[in-house]
Each structure stands twice: as C-alpha cells, then as structure tokens.
Amino acid sequence: MLTDKELAAMLERYEAATKGPWEVVGFSAADFEGVHTRYVKAGGLEVGSIRFYQNADASLVIHAPDDIPALIAEVRRLREKSGTCTWKYDEWHDYYETECGSAWALTDGTLDENGVVFCHKCGRRVVVEGATDEVD
Numbered sequence: 001m002l003t004d005k006e007l008a009a010m011l012e013r014y015e016a017a018t019k020g021p022w023e024v025v026g027f028s029a030a031d032f033e034g035v036h037t038r039y040v041k042a043g044g045l046e047v048g049s050i051r052f053y054q055n056a057d058a059s060l061v062i063h064a065p066d067d068i069p070a071l072i073a074e075v076r077r078l079r080e081k082s083g084t085c086t087w088k089y090d091e092w093h094d095y096y097e098t099e100c101g102s103a104w105a106l107t108d109g110t111l112d113e114n115g116v117v118f119c120h121k122c123g124r125r126v127v128v129e130g131a132t133d134e135v136d
Contacts, residue, residue: 007072014068018042022062085119087111088129100124 020042028037035051038058042065052058087096087104095105100122106114111128119126 002075007075010068011072014065014072017065018045018047020065022047022065024058024062027058083124084127085122085124086127086129087119096128098122 022040022042024038025041025046026039030036035053037049037051039049040047040062050058050061052061086099089096095103096111097103098119098121100119102119102121104116104120108114111126116126118124
C-alpha cells in the first residue's frame with residue numbers, strides 16, 4: 001500500500017516537471033532495431049526525444065502528466081471515504097444520527113440484524129457511538 005509520504009513524493013515529482021500539454025511532435029523512421037524516436041514537447045518547449053518500440057509506450061509517457069495527479073487525487077478521495085462513519089442512537093426519537101449528516105431509522109430489529117455495515121449516505125463503515133466495536 002502506498003503511504004502518504006510516497007503519494008506526496010509522486011506529486012512533488014509531477015509538480016517539478018515541465019508543465020504541459022505534452023505532445024509528440026514528430027518521429028523518426030525505425031532504426032535497425034525497429035525502434036522509433038519520438039520528439040516530445042511540453043508547454044510548447046521541446047523537452048527531448050524518446051525511443052519507443054511501440055506507440056502505446058509513447059502514449060503512456062505523454063499522458064502521464066495528466067494521469068498522475070488525477071490518480072493521486074482519486075487515491076486520496078478513496079482513502080478519505082474509506083474511513084468510518086460514527087452513528088449515534090437518539091433514544092428519544094428512535095433513530096440514528098450519522099456523522100456525515102444523515103439519519104437512519106429501523107422499523108424492526110438491530111443494525112446487525114438488518115445487515116447494516118456501511119453508511120447509506122457516505123459509504124464508510126458504520127461505527128456506533130458507545131458500542132465496543134464496529135458493526136459486524
């Protein structure tokens with residue numbers, strides 16, 4: 001699993017790179033090994049030439065500056081979402097108040113008996129305030 005430090009290092013490398021858009025602006029004929037050289041620009045500046053055996057390799061490099069921050073943002077979003085949501089039972093009104101700002105009432109049985117494991121609003125694992133553990 002990636003640590004927050006590793007994600008931060010990836011983002012730092014991305015931010016230090018030449019800003020895009022990145023694009024292939026030309027390529028050479030295949031050399032004796034069947035390898036093409038692609039000439040790459042980023043932000044209107046030629047950043048170099050790269051040798052690739054196939055177009056998919058060039059596409060990976062060209063799209064990485066867009067893909068990397070999007071992937072890091074998605075990992076962070078999922079980590080934030082994958083925590084827990086604390087539910088507090090309101091005995092007077094006979095319902096649960098959720099940490100994420102919703103409410104849930106059961107007409108019959110307990111949370112366990114009704115198979116409640118994840119919050120219906122935020123999707124995080126339910127933890128009942130005052131309970132000794134998370135919902136099974």
